[in-house]
Amino acid sequence: MQRDSTNYVLFFTMTMTVIVAVVLAGMYSSLKDIHTTNEQNYNKKQILSSLDLAENFKASEKADDEVASIFEKQVEGVVINTAGETVEGRVAADVKMEKEEKKAEADRQYPVFKYKSDAGKEYYILSIRGNGLWDKIWGWVAIQNDERKTVVGAAFGHKGETPGLGAEIKDNKTWQKQFAGSEASKLMLYSDAGTYQGLMVKKGGAQDKSYQVDGISGATVTCDGVTEMLERGLAIYMPYLDSIKK
Amino acid sequence: MAETVQAVELQEKEPLFGAKEKRLLIDPLSDNNPITVQVLGICSALAVTTLVIPSLVISVAVVFVCAFSNLIISLLRNVIPKQVRMIVQLVVIATLVTIVELTLKAVNFEVYKQLSVFIGLIITNCIVMGRLEAFAMANKPWRSFLDGIGNGLGYGAILVLVAIFREVFGKGSFAGIKIIGNTSDFMINTAADGSWFAWYSPNNLMVLPAAAMFLIGIVIWVQRSRNPKLVDIS
Numbered sequence: 001m002q003r004d005s006t007n008y009v010l011f012f013t014m015t016m017t018v019i020v021a022v023v024l025a026g027m028y029s030s031l032k033d034i035h036t037t038n039e040q041n042y043n044k045k046q047i048l049s050s051l052d053l054a055e056n057f058k059a060s061e062k063a064d065d066e067v068a069s070i071f072e073k074q075v076e077g078v079v080i081n082t083a084g085e086t087v088e089g090r091v092a093a094d095v096k097m098e099k100e101e102k103k104a105e106a107d108r109q110y111p112v113f114k115y116k117s118d119a120g121k122e123y124y125i126l127s128i129r130g131n132g133l134w135d136k137i138w139g140w141v142a143i144q145n146d147e148r149k150t151v152v153g154a155a156f157g158h159k160g161e162t163p164g165l166g167a168e169i170k171d172n173k174t175w176q177k178q179f180a181g182s183e184a185s186k187l188m189l190y191s192d193a194g195t196y197q198g199l200m201v202k203k204g205g206a207q208d209k210s211y212q213v214d215g216i217s218g219a220t221v222t223c224d225g226v227t228e229m230l231e232r233g234l235a236i237y238m239p240y241l242d243s244i245k246k
Numbered sequence: 247m248a249e250t251v252q253a254v255e256l257q258e259k260e261p262l263f264g265a266k267e268k269r270l271l272i273d274p275l276s277d278n279n280p281i282t283v284q285v286l287g288i289c290s291a292l293a294v295t296t297l298v299i300p301s302l303v304i305s306v307a308v309v310f311v312c313a314f315s316n317l318i319i320s321l322l323r324n325v326i327p328k329q330v331r332m333i334v335q336l337v338v339i340a341t342l343v344t345i346v347e348l349t350l351k352a353v354n355f356e357v358y359k360q361l362s363v364f365i366g367l368i369i370t371n372c373i374v375m376g377r378l379e380a381f382a383m384a385n386k387p388w389r390s391f392l393d394g395i396g397n398g399l400g401y402g403a404i405l406v407l408v409a410i411f412r413e414v415f416g417k418g419s420f421a422g423i424k425i426i427g428n429t430s431d432f433m434i435n436t437a438a439d440g441s442w443f444a445w446y447s448p449n450n451l452m453v454l455p456a457a458a459m460f461l462i463g464i465v466i467w468v469q470r471s472r473n474p475k476l477v478d479i480s
Contacts, residue, residue: 004327004329012326012334020337023345024348031349039355042359
């Protein structure tokens with residue numbers, strides 16, 4: 001065959017495609033199990049990192065095995081529907097918020113993780129998801145199931161916010177610390193009068209520290225997205241939390 | 247017949263690692279650096295250099311991709327049809343990058359998440375394709391392989407250098423080891439009572455891509471002022 005003939009070009013490209021496909025497919029399928037375990041551990045670590053501030057937890061510095069064993073021993077997952085009823089037969093860790101949000105609103109299901117500390121304290125970790133400036137943002141908020149739902153910490157993630165500005169919701173630990181509140185004033189999801197107030201990222205600085213945290217300068221749109229996500233996302237879990245309290 | 251024998255003998259006399267081969271490795275590190283002299287692969291150099299570890303990982307990935315794509319293309323250089331030469335090069339690069347991506351995802355998931363799209367973007371890194379077109383298509387496999395390693399290392403050296411400056415001055419840490427900052431996690435806690443370093447605060451500009459551009463600019467400046475070969479005479 002001539003090196004410049006069409007037949008040769010076709011033969012060459014096809015052979016090459018087949019070889020490449022076989023190599024990559026083989027590699028992908030042989031590594032698939034490791035990839036899934038890694039991804040699961042990574043997600044678990046992120047969920048637990050919302051407790052970082054609550055009890056000096058430092059989930060992000062723990063090894064994968066340790067996180068997996070904490071999850072096994074101390075975390076209990078529950079899946080709920082929009083009415084706040086528990087759904088049987090579904091594992092909470094397998095519920096993906098990005099898939100749930102594509103469903104019709106009434107069909108969505110949400111994971112709740114109950115963490116029991118060695119000292120016997122109970123925290124509920126709630127998953128939320130919303131929109132930032134450029135793309136999706138998400139987070140986990142750890143609360144205590146008391147009268148006013150005291151917030152003990154939060155962790156956030158994002159897909160494509162601007163580094164140094166919107167991305168600070170994930171990177172800026174000082175900002176995140178606000179969600180743990182101080183001894184004197186904790187953030188609470190319910191107001192004094194017993195109405196749901198959600199949480200708010202307040203531009204220009206928090207005024208009412210029972211539900212507001214300071215905004216990040218230069219990241220107004222992302223912060224508004226976080227506010228919306230917190231207010232709407234956390235409200236979904238309230239019927240469930242109220243029902244198990246009684 | 248006699249002529250071919252002589253030619254074979256001549257070929258064998260070429261040393262495996264002579265002066266020419268050495269230059270292939272050393273040149274891209276300074277005189278012909280892909281970033282500072284050829285000005286290729288700038289975008290990833292600005293984007294991934296906030297931390298030392300991810301920069302190291304991406305440097306290793308580029309060395310691997312560069313070396314092996316050079317080797318493969320050089321082996322195939324006489325059978326690749328001229329019309330589809332670029333596509334073939336891209337397929338080879340893309341395959342190697344995917345191999346790197348799958349491996350990293352299995353070995354270190356956190357760094358994989360940190361680098362996210364930038365591993366995939368090695369495919370579009372001009373250094374890799376540039377070396378294939380300029381070198382591997384016209385040279386023997388062993389030399390092409392060395393050229394790939396040299397250029398990958400040249401790229402990685404600048405990346406790591408910039409990353410060290412950005413991490414140390416921007417975040418107060420080096421390769422994840424916390425050196426100076428305002429919490430008790432750091433070796434030098436500037437917030438501690440009576441700390442000698444209470445005046446210190448990290449330079450937030452260093453975390454932004456703009457800082458990488460200044461730093462690379464400074465590296466280019468220093469390099470040109472010290473190396474007369476690089477001075478533009480035109």
